[in-house]
Amino acid sequence: MKLTSLLRIFSITLLVACAVGSIAVAQTKTTPAKSFSITGILVNSTNGAPVQHGSLTATLVPRGSAGSRQSPAPIGPIDADDHGRFSITLPSAGMWRVVASAPGYVTQAYDEHESFSSGIVLTAASPTLDLRFQIAREAVITGSVLDEAGEPVRNASVSLLAIQAPRPDSVPLPTRARARTSTDDRGVYEFDDLSPGNYQINVQAQVWYAMAAQQKGFGTANQPPLAPSLDVAYPLTWYPGTDDSAEAETISLDAGDNRQADFQLRPIPSVHLRILPDAAAGDRRIQAYPMIEKISAGGRFGFTPFSAHIDPEGGIDVGGLAPGRYVVRLQGRGQAVKPALIDITSGTAQTLDMSAPSTMANVSIRIDGIAESEADSVRVSLIDPSSGRNAARDGAGGYFLRGALLRRGEAEGASRTMEVPPGRYEVVLMGKPNLYLTGITAQSAEAVGRFVTVPSGSSTLNLQVADGRASVTGIANKDGKPSVGAMVLLVPATLGNPDGLNIIRRDQTNTDGSFDLDDVLPGQYILIAIDRGWQVNWKDSSTLNGYMLHGVPLELRPEASVKEEIEAQAP
């Protein structure tokens, strides 16, 4: 079962903009003809010991029609007793998603693997089910961040990234931050509630005395130059202490692990950037304040604190920057926000002339194949395949500035433009779940499959979009019985072909062996179920090929709704 299968297909984007926030007011219907219940015992996944102070909730999962995605209100919490035993009385048959929490444990759904779990299916024929519900102790990473003198660094921003093995399909690695926190007065941070897995940590911090020494306001006052020992910055630092993300250590956590990851930051000379405002646009008169955003390999878009002074010639001297790639925006009165891309290297000061032609890629996007009115509601994202980060959203030239400065009106009609750093992106559609991309043609850019490479300057992408995704449901059996908790994979037959369909869809079977794959892109697939298969390294192509030999070929036409009963393979 995958409650958020629709979202998961786009989980690579940071824009889970779908209406997750609205909570439906569900009045549960009473008058149960029978008594339905889920009973069981809550145990520690490592040693099988009963879990104390646990509690559970059960939520009815609507099945079938796509219209019923709103999830009803959960029932509970129901407390487990001191021996971990619990009993949840339910008002109806159906598929229930049961979630357990306990202090010191990771909150988990039943038999949860990654983002999948098994739904508990109750019917009139089998109105009760007894579960052995395993939950993992939370893992914790703590550490301290000290400066070059061994003093604590306060308010350092510490990011935790979940690292995943590469997949054989084209879904980019979601290396976005799993969590972010700040250090306290002792320089101490903590990440708790962590599931077992592989993680990396980085720290971004300001050198307090450099920031304080330069804090003179955004004035034209003539300042004596700062002593070099105070004109410094901390580079983005990865555990155990490197500014090169390739040298970051991956921390492997098992359930219940407590790990320490300490940092000592070393300042480096800060790089100065001199921004020359666009004189023609009148920037000099109104002293536009720049916004500087660092683009890091960690997939993070973060505004960078810096100090700025206007020199007598009207240039803006920006200090306190560490080397890296930045997007600089300067907005004059009545002007659009104008982004410029710059790679800042250590050493001498660099100059950014805002009146020079932009080095950003200015991409016009046209949507074909569907009605214009429908095209208006489609949002197009360009995803950086190396980071999984959404580089831009169409029509949102000032997407970081909500409200008055937000540039609107660019998404009118079926054409829209977006400004992104030049590079290779995956095109992802959002907004209408039923739509899918059938092809891309490009002018002044390159398009291969769903991937495009856009250069500096103007280019155009024509997206061919079609309506009608398919769905696959069914039952996985093993030796004549339902295979519970099996991993189900729907593998495109064209996997590995860059022009073809490349997204592998997955699900986990429920307690009756059933599985549901919604919103599948039409095409040719091989359907596989692997009994107790969650330890199988499906990301390895040759392993996957072995299972595909015994899979079920499926041809999914637009809007097809296919039911399949399949035999689960041994792991």
Add this chain to the structure above:
Amino acid sequence: MTNLPISRALVQFNGRAVLTGREGKFEFDQVAESAGFFQVIKPGFYSGIDGGLITTSWRVGQAAPVELRLYPEAIFTGTVTAPNGDPLPHVLVSARRRDYDGSGRGWVPTGQAQTDSHGRFRVTVPPGDYRLETMAGSNRNASGQIILPVRVPAEGSSSTSTSDSVHIRSGEELHFDLHPVVSSAYKVTATFDSSLGRGFPRITARSGHGLRLPLPVKESSSDASNVATMELPSGTYTLTASVLSLEGSEQAQTTVTVTDRDVSGVVFHLAPVPVLPVELQMAGVATSDNTQPNLQQLGLTLENTESDAEPMNSTIRLVTRRDRTVAFTVPPGSYRLRGRSSGTWYIESASYGATDLLQQDLTIGPGVGGTPIRITVSDQTASLRGVCRLGGVPSDCWVYLIPSTPSAETVFTLHGNSTDGSYSYAHIPPGTYQAVAFAERYTADYSDPATLVPFGTRVRAVTISAGEKPTLDLDVVPTAEMAR
């Protein structure tokens, strides 16, 4: 105060900056200026004794070396645990500092932190008087439960200034183990019997035990904008909804009882919040030579005197309405009027009907309004001057004049001349005052008589009549005696 040297503090002087060395020493060479200012910064310290940032003046010829002083911050530490002893992680703990700005007082959010996986928290703050509170939030240990807020000192304590706050000194650590109630929450659905227009409702629930819950309101759907849903544990509550609209504020109150199940059918009947126009007049004897002030220059506020007033409603400011008249929009409650002098003008009297607002609270019930508040100003002021001395030597000082006769202002503050120790008030209202001088800025609740008790021998009483220009020399309270 340890008087120990502090290394790696940033000392700034006229735009230049250095870090102090191991013995706390710093040096600026080739100083061409004849005067300037020092500022010193270090994380975890404040340069002002009350937690602020101060500058130290310097003149050529001043005795060397210059000594700059830093005061360590204070810290609240503690734990947050459930009634069964389980630590509660990720609970937001907030410290609100009592703020005295001369014309009134309020609670200013000053520091906050989340509990860690062991339920521990650390909130660093400048010294002062505080309330420590945990925010209502969902329980990460059990979905579907909410953690109710707790406060230190406990909610409903007496409203005297000694017990409604916790005092923390520079460098001090105070530890509190907090035990909020953890409870299942139920959905409460309410409707407004009139359109909200573009307004967004803010709803607060108050239980019989004084528990106050700001409720995150969820609109259940976009096409039913007059419906609000919220989550509450079992109990009986007074719900207050406030909506800001173009026409002014509207408010509604209703009660709801939650008993182990979701509740619907709660109705809010919105009514306009009472509007009290404010009128200004000159005292009969006032000469017209001085430019008359307008009401906005008098810094008029109404300060809620209920100790558990919602922080957002604790101070009400004047608004100018479309017809250019000036008014207070006042939800039902009890208030104290505060204001300040403007140039040569001071607030001689203030009244609401028969209530003397310089001596009595303003009490507003629902549905009243229309009756004006009358402010009378006068320019018949007095002046006061003198010299501050520390150990007999003229000294830099902060002078505080605290009226003991009815006044809209609780304290008149002045920084003396750092060169010769002299001070001079040009325009103060006639009346009786207590006068005290401190070596540094000393922010405190001067409306509380207990504030001046420790400085008894140095506090001087003075009565000044209109037109008089008396002299009053003051004995400065040294920094060492100011530590609280």
